[in-house]
Amino acid sequence: MTAAACTPVSWLRLERYALGELDSRERAEIATHLEACGRCRACADQIAADTRELPPLPAVAAPAPRRRFAWRWPALAAVAAVAVVVVFVRRPAELPMPSGARVVAVKGGDVGVELVRERAGSVAWEPTSFAGGDRLKLLVTCPAPMRVFADVVVLQSDGVAFPGEPTVVACGNRVPVPPAFRITGAGGATVCVLLDASGPPTRAWPPGAAEPTASHACLRLDRRD
Amino acid sequence: MELYRRYGPALLRKAERMLQDRDEAKDVVQGLFVDLLQKTLGPAIDLPYLYRAVTHRCLNHLRDRRNQGRLVSEVDEASRGLARTLLDDRVVGRRLLARLADRVDEQAWEILVYAFVDDMTGDEIAALMGVSRKTVVRRLATVRDEARKLDADGGGA
Numbered sequence: 001m002t003a004a005a006c007t008p009v010s011w012l013r014l015e016r017y018a019l020g021e022l023d024s025r026e027r028a029e030i031a032t033h034l035e036a037c038g039r040c041r042a043c044a045d046q047i048a049a050d051t052r053e054l055p056p057l058p059a060v061a062a063p064a065p066r067r068r069f070a071w072r073w074p075a076l077a078a079v080a081a082v083a084v085v086v087v088f089v090r091r092p093a094e095l096p097m098p099s100g101a102r103v104v105a106v107k108g109g110d111v112g113v114e115l116v117r118e119r120a121g122s123v124a125w126e127p128t129s130f131a132g133g134d135r136l137k138l139l140v141t142c143p144a145p146m147r148v149f150a151d152v153v154v155l156q157s158d159g160v161a162f163p164g165e166p167t168v169v170a171c172g173n174r175v176p177v178p179p180a181f182r183i184t185g186a187g188g189a190t191v192c193v194l195l196d197a198s199g200p201p202t203r204a205w206p207p208g209a210a211e212p213t214a215s216h217a218c219l220r221l222d223r224r225d
Numbered sequence: 226m227e228l229y230r231r232y233g234p235a236l237l238r239k240a241e242r243m244l245q246d247r248d249e250a251k252d253v254v255q256g257l258f259v260d261l262l263q264k265t266l267g268p269a270i271d272l273p274y275l276y277r278a279v280t281h282r283c284l285n286h287l288r289d290r291r292n293q294g295r296l297v298s299e300v301d302e303a304s305r306g307l308a309r310t311l312l313d314d315r316v317v318g319r320r321l322l323a324r325l326a327d328r329v330d331e332q333a334w335e336i337l338v339y340a341f342v343d344d345m346t347g348d349e350i351a352a353l354m355g356v357s358r359k360t361v362v363r364r365l366a367t368v369r370d371e372a373r374k375l376d377a378d379g380g381g382a
Contacts, residue, residue, distance in 0.1 A: 008309040
């Protein structure tokens with residue numbers, strides 16, 4: 001199983017070694033091994049030399065506690081003003097949608113759609129413009145265990161492009177719809193996602209009568225190079 | 226988020242070794258932490274726990290048939306990193322992982338990653354997954370058999 005004569009120190013142990021998370025006995029054991037094993041030392045050096053920055057995490061609000069229902073106690077003045085009537089109003093459980101998400105009704109539940117733009121390590125949510133090298137990604141928020149088929153569409157003056165393949169998305173909070181993509185054509189663009197809970201959406205634009213179960217959401221982007 | 230700052234780079238390197246695509250690896254790691262941000266985390270969240278979580282996410286990514294063709298055709302060999310543990314004589318990279326997806330079960334597939342991508346010993350794998358060492362050895366034997374059959378079928382990496 002082993003390529004070299006030594007039993008390698010796993011990547012996980014090397015990472016924990018670099019983070020200073022191992023006890024003194026294990027640290028000493030690995031240090032001794034690294035002195036003798038060039039391949040493992042090369043891996044440890046690779047970890048130490050990797051100074052690439054992490055992409056920033058989006059600001060995500062903690063979801064409000066999910067409630068099966070909420071009670072309201074509005075007092076209603078009866079016409080005869082004889083008594084105060086207590087009314088209980090039942091509110092259905094709902095998945096908190098990220099603010100700013102476009103909400104699309106799909107069979108089985110609502111789907112929130114957001115666009116994210118990544119440029120030189122910085123992330124913009126719901127951008128209104130893009131430049132040549134920007135990386136774009138659509139995220140959907142919908143209630144598990146729902147699954148929905150999604151297909152990304154990019155519309156420009158010179159035509160319609162589908163950067164990926166129709167993909168089934170297991171619902172959750174801000175689930176990426178593959179692939180992340182870049183827009184290469186000239187001029188502005190409209191980025192859309194076709195959504196269908198019953199099967200892969202047919203690749204036609206605009207979606208029409210042939211696709212009665214499909215929904216879509218779009219976002220217009222100006223080009224600013 | 227402190228966990229992301231502390232463990233994000235290690236997890237990104239790990240995802241990149243499995244997926245051999247930095248952008249996809251970033252998506253996987255970011256997706257994990259976006260989900261974690263929305264949960265109340267217990268004190269047991271450490272690097273081994275997150276390593277497993279990222280492994281599962283990468284395997285799901287590879288399992289997705291819609292990703293498979295693209296993943297297999299666009300391999301960045303440099304991002305696999307130094308291979309220290311070989312399956313027979315082969316480096317286990319994204320191509321082989323994707324091709325074994327339908328041939329082994331989830332547990333064997335996960336063990337394959339720990340053994341041949343992460344270079345863990347049988348004892349480490351057993352401790353990480355909470356299974357016996359005997360199970361690890363047995364599942365690795367299955368993986369090896371299936372990889373050989375893949376060669377025999379002409380579909381090796």
